[in-house]
Amino acid sequence: MSADTPASSDADPAPEAVADLQARIEELETEVSDLRTEVDDDGPKKMVIIATKGTLDMAYPPLILASTAAAFGYDVTVFHTFWGLEILHEENSKNLQLSSVGNPNMPVPNMIAALPGMDRMTTRMMRNRIAENEVASIEELIETSIATGVDLQACQMTIDLLGYDEDDFYDGVTTGVGAASAFQDMVEADIQLLV
Amino acid sequence: MSTETAAETLDVKGQNCPMPVVKTRGAFDDLAAGEVLEVIATDSGSMSDIAGWAESTDNAELVGQEEATEGGEDVYKHYVRKTE
Structure with a gap:
């Protein structure tokens, strides 16, 4: 929870870490959407x-x-x-x-x-x-x-x-x-x- | 529920499992969206069979079911709406 509230600047994560996390999130989002498509495209049971x-x-x-x-x-x-x-x-x-x-x-x-x-x-x-x-x-x-x-x-x-x-x-x-x-x-x- | 205006009526009287469900599916496929199908059966198992079928079928909604005695025999009436 505390991570959501603005903190002092020295507690902010390094920009590279944020970029890494963003990249990881995008990667996971793509994976989830691919899986969803795969499941939906499965057609009838x-x-x-x-x-x-x-x-x-x-x-x-x-x-x-x-x-x-x-x-x-x-x-x-x-x-x-x-x-x-x-x-x-x-x-x-x-x-x-x-x-x-x-x-x-x-x-x-x-x-x-x-x-x-x-x-x-x-x-x-x-x-x-x-x-x-x-x-x-x-x-x-x-x-x-x-x-x-x-x-x-x-x-x-x-x-x-x-x-x-x-x-x-x-x-x-x-x-x-x-x-x-x-x-x-x-x-x-x-x-x-x-x- | 008998006040539902059915667009089509399917008579499966005298037919036993699995025919009421199988024929309901066939008649249901011919409905337009929003229309209600009335199914009249004498198979008492059709009460749970058609309810279960409607629950598992995405665009089918069970509007009502009723039991009646017609001409000395028990009949089971089902009303299923095609939602889309």
Whole structure:
């Protein structure tokens, strides 16, 4: 505080020290303004989801979060790899299955759940529930996601591994991408999720 | 709040999470600055979802929300203004 009040001349700092300080202040001001520009120029926030599962229940969370984040103004990328590709496969996505095996939340003991035809029954039950509760279909969520600018990507390595063709996927799905581009997106993203 | 004159009405009755928010965003983008969008939903989760969305969206202001019973079903009405 005392530095702000006029003091005797012998307490005044040397002119070189004042000049030094002024230069330092200008330097810091430039740095702050550069950083501010950098932050402001960052554009919209980003979210990346890596979708690796292809069962009916696991297909929902990535698509619901992706379309919601897009509604919040986020740039969203969902990178689908391994069984996650099934979600983007136009034909298979309408036929995703659900299994009670290894799922203690389902009311069927594993011994019985493992019997032939049980997955089909469990899936049918789940689909009925989805329809009754007016939850959107996977197809609808994919179309909504693409329409709202979500970048749905299909991992090229797993496309080849599973013997799929680019034409098997929904229109608007990005193909020809790999781990490096997914990683790069994740580095720049504010939110990264593995599903 | 029902006295708000909405420029547009979005009917998302019968649609569940995440559709009310996703479609609200789409309809909101088409508004002119200063206009209010009315959203009519049957999803009870839309009360917190749309409030949260409006709070996080720079140019969206939640003008009001109300619950009503219409034709024997619960409906949730939301009024969102585009501020700029």
